[in-house]
Amino acid sequence: MKRWTPGGALKKSSGRAANQLLADLSHSDYRRVSPHLQSITLAFAAVLTERNALVGHVYFPTSGLIALHTATIGRPSLAMVGSEGMVGSSVAAGVAKSEALVVVQGEGAAMRLHARRFRLLVERSPTLQRQIHRHTVDLLRRASQTAVCNDVHRTEARLARCLLETSDRAGTRYLRVTQEQLAHLIGARRSSVSIVATSMRHRRLISYARGHLRITDRKGLRRLACACYRAEWLSRR
Ligand SMILES: [Zn+2]
Secondary structure: OOOOOOOHHHHOHHHHHOHHHHHOOOOHHHHHHHOEEEEEEEOOOOOOOOOOOEOOOOEEHHHHEEEEEEEOOOEEEEEOOOOOOOOOOOHOOOOOOOOOEEEEEHHHHHHHHEHHHEEEEEEHHHHHHHHOOOOOHHHHHHHHHHHHHHHOHHHHHHHHHHHHHHHHOOOOOOEEOOOHHHHHOOOOOHHHHHHHHHHHHHOOOOOEEEEEEEEOOHHHHHHHEEEEHHHHHOOOO
């Protein structure tokens, strides 16, 4: 079973074990689901689902990173999903349209499942139901923790946390991400992100040029990250 750990996701694996949600299904449920899974390549910047469009497929990333662009009270926000989770779980609750624009942020691979088939399978597969519930609870917990984090922790500590978590999810220290996207991820102004990122670059914690970011000193970044990063890590052990 593959578990999310800081840096642990850097290990590559394939098939069922590469997506945590699929890996945690019972054998009988996985046998029910697997004939309907289609392996696809995630190409950078590919749009998987348009905002307000009918959800055609749900996605279980096995590597790479999928970005969900939403707007909350008129403010753009951004969330990332990697091999720890899935995209489109609200289909299980009968929500047919996507509230988010779903775009590939980090190239890799995923298993996809037709949305209608997914809904039928959730009804018949107890461990898939349980995984969807866990996933939903996890999303709510992360959202509330991020809200508190954005309120009380410094921009630098939040950015360090965000970079580490995004790297863990993507399974790579190399991220294609703009400063505007980072600002949306941590609920900060782009100008603040620019100042902090420049400071991190001068301290050789990251290298960054035109949307290409590499974590060069992971330990240093962990020392800088707020306590939320460790809390997230402990919650997944
Ligand atoms: Zn925090």
